[in-house]
Amino acid sequence: MNGGHCFLQSTLRTGTTWLRDMLSRNQGLQVLGEVLSPEVDDLVQLDVPIRWYQFLVGELTKDPTNILPRKQRDLFLRYLDMLRQYGMGRVMLIDLKLEQLEEVDCISPVIFVPENRFIVLRRLNVLKQVVSEMIMYKRLKDGDTILHREFTPKRETVIIETPSLLWHVRRRIDITNRYKKKLDDCGAKAFFMTYEDMIGQKSHDVLINLQAFLGVKPINLHSSLAKQNPQHLSELIENYDEVHLAFQATEFAYMLFLPS
Secondary structure, eight states: OOSSOEEEEEOTTSSHHHHHHHHTTSTTEEEEEETTOSSOOOOTTOOOOOOHHHHHHHHHHHOGGGGSHHHHHHHHHHHHHHHHGGGTTSEEEEEEEHHHHHHTGGGHHHHSOTTOEEEEEEOSOHHHHHHHHHHHHHHHHTTOOOOOOSSOOOOOOBOOOHHHHHHHHHHHHHHHHHHHHHHHHHTOEEEEEEHHHHHSTTHHHHHHHHHHHHTSOOOOOOOOOOOSOOSOHHHHBTTHHHHHHHHHTSTTGGGGGSOO
């Protein structure tokens, strides 16, 4: 693909690491991790020790006015060009977490442009997605810093206040819809897929079509990573009866019955 950039657009815990792990096996691709994360050193398959915030801090020391939104937009384009040179002619895919982009939304106008391409990955069961994120944070708090592994770890459970859970589900859907509108408005090409596509019976066809969309020769893809929370919600939420009752009265009731 010439000219534009490729972005993997998603929210947290949608299976992006799983997808990146598979796509990185295609030698025609150079797969980057969460470059907008201020915390995670997650530049997959690239020897690039700098993320966006590190790059920005360096530019601010040269000129403090680089903090201005219009200057940040120009700097982000320079940052993307800097990353591209490490790709050695391969198609580069950049993981773009919407929660992180929201923090620096001033750079959105140079991301959502017609010449770029987007893989839009979402999860149908947003309730399970949010619960998985809460379990991830519990593991991190307990000192377990391995977020992804080749085996399913010991089951963890959480107690969740229902109003908080509803808020997080609505927020996740809202941010997904807001950035989908930006994508629709800019007219860029996009490939839409779900987490359920990746783990379902049609995963092979979806991944073949995805590689073709990226402009690389398709190969059979697989991941060595395992699902971290394969259990049903009733096995992960200690106050599941309370959550079940509350969600039955909402537009999200169907999520209680979706596959895990």
